[in-house]
Amino acid sequence: MEDSAFSEEFCGFIHTAIPSVSVAEVLLLLFKQPDRWWTLPELCRELPPDVNITETDAGICLETLRSRGLVEFDDKKLVRYRAASDVLEAQVRTLAQAYNERPVTLIRMIYALRDPKIQSFADAFKFRKR
Amino acid sequence: METFNFILYLMAVLTCLACTALLGRSYMHTGVRLLLWSTLCFVGLSISNILLFFDLIVFPTEVDLRLWRLFPALAGLLFLLYAFIWESEDH
Amino acid sequence: MIEFLSGALTLAYLIAALFFLRFWRRTADRLFLAFTVAFVLFALNQGLAHALTIYREPTSFIYALRVLGFVLILVAIVDKNFFSGKSTR
Numbered sequence: 377m378e379d380s381a382f383s384e385e386f387c388g389f390i391h392t393a394i395p396s397v398s399v400a401e402v403l404l405l406l407f408k409q410p411d412r413w414w415t416l417p418e419l420c421r422e423l424p425p426d427v428n429i430t431e432t433d434a435g436i437c438l439e440t441l442r443s444r445g446l447v448e449f450d451d452k453k454l455v456r457y458r459a460a461s462d463v464l465e466a467q468v469r470t471l472a473q474a475y476n477e478r479p480v481t482l483i484r485m486i487y488a489l490r491d492p493k494i495q496s497f498a499d500a501f502k503f504r505k506r
Numbered sequence: 507m508e509t510f511n512f513i514l515y516l517m518a519v520l521t522c523l524a525c526t527a528l529l530g531r532s533y534m535h536t537g538v539r540l541l542l543w544s545t546l547c548f549v550g551l552s553i554s555n556i557l558l559f560f561d562l563i564v565f566p567t568e569v570d571l572r573l574w575r576l577f578p579a580l581a582g583l584l585f586l587l588y589a590f591i592w593e594s595e596d597h
Numbered sequence: 598m599i600e601f602l603s604g605a606l607t608l609a610y611l612i613a614a615l616f617f618l619r620f621w622r623r624t625a626d627r628l629f630l631a632f633t634v635a636f637v638l639f640a641l642n643q644g645l646a647h648a649l650t651i652y653r654e655p656t657s658f659i660y661a662l663r664v665l666g667f668v669l670i671l672v673a674i675v676d677k678n679f680f681s682g683k684s685t686r
Contacts, residue, residue, distance in 0.1 A: 487624045493540045494594055498626045500532030500541060501525075501674050514664045521667040524674070576602040583609035590616040 382474070382485065389467040391489045393444040399437045400486065401427045404475055406447060406457035407468055413454040515559050522552040543589030550582020603647040610640035631673030635666035642666070 394400050401423055406414065416431050416438075423429070429437070438455055441447040445460030446468065459465040474482040488495040526548040533541035554575045561571040614636035621629035642662040649659070 483625055491594070491620075491623055493538055494620050495624055495626070496532065496536055496538045496541060497529075497544060497620070498624060498628045498677070500529045500544075501628060501677050503678050514660075517671075518664055518667040521671050525670065528674075572599055573602070576599065576606055580602055580606045580609060583606065583613060586613055587609060587616075590613070594616075594620075 382481070385463075386467060386470050386474075387485065387489065389464075390471075390486055393441070393446065393467075394471070394486055395440065395490060396437075397483055397486055398427060398429050398433065399440055400471060400475065400482075402434060402437045403441055403446060403457070403468065404472055406455070407472060410457045413450065413456045415454055419455070512563055515555075515563055519552065519555045519559055522548055522555050526552050540589045540593040543585045543593070547582040547586035547589075550578040550580075550585070554579035554582070600647065603643060607640050607644040607647075610636050610643060614640065628673045628677055631669045631676075635669045638662045638666035638669070 394403070402419065405419065405423060416434055419438075420429070420431055420434050423434075438447055438449075442449065442455075445464060446457070447455050448458040449455050459468055471482075526545060529541055529545040529548060532538075533545055557571045557575045557578075561569065561575065614633050617629045617633040617636060620626075621633060639662075642659060645659050645662070
């Protein structure tokens, strides 16, 4: 996966829909089994072991994802993956690919977009700017 | 041993100046205010370290610059803390 | 006056270190970890130099703390520029 895959659109998607790595983990878990309806406890149980969030946090993540048109809830408070458009679907696919192939770059990008001023302090110490 | 101290203190001064230069350059390119305060912090630390260099290596017995060393360092850090408290993002 | 300034400076270094720690956790950038440790060393240097009522910083292990702090910062800068492909955690 080349750097060019981290396009403007993808960065924009990350900036608006993926405020943290936890949200990305939740989304990707749902994306892996797109036809399955999940309960909140199930979701928390099946997240990777190094992702440490409470059910409340998971609920907040899901609400963020719902407001971006990436997941849907049903009457019984179950949730599943559902991208509201093909464009979003493509972005989620790119996210999955980035997560598998360039996880460090992805994580840094998520945080850089969230904390640009702090990141600028760290970036100041690069001799050659990108 | 004296030469060793000389080199170590010189290295401290040069590192400080390098940080000042890098942060200052980045501020001029990006205009991010946090970088301005950070640059000023390292200016203060640089002055403090240069004075330390003079105090211990150049004039070890003639002068005591302790008070003069503390002021710029403290001022610099106050700039930095102000920047971190007010200018960094909150989540 | 010197006691006051020295104490204030020690505390300022420590608070700055706490901020750098927070930034490291939020950005996963190793540079901030280096700055955290460096500023803790500066705080120790400042605090110890005064606590041991050393009028000047002699050729003892105390100034080595300050030097070590700057070495760490240098290493972090070099690391960022020449080894930036590695993992950040």
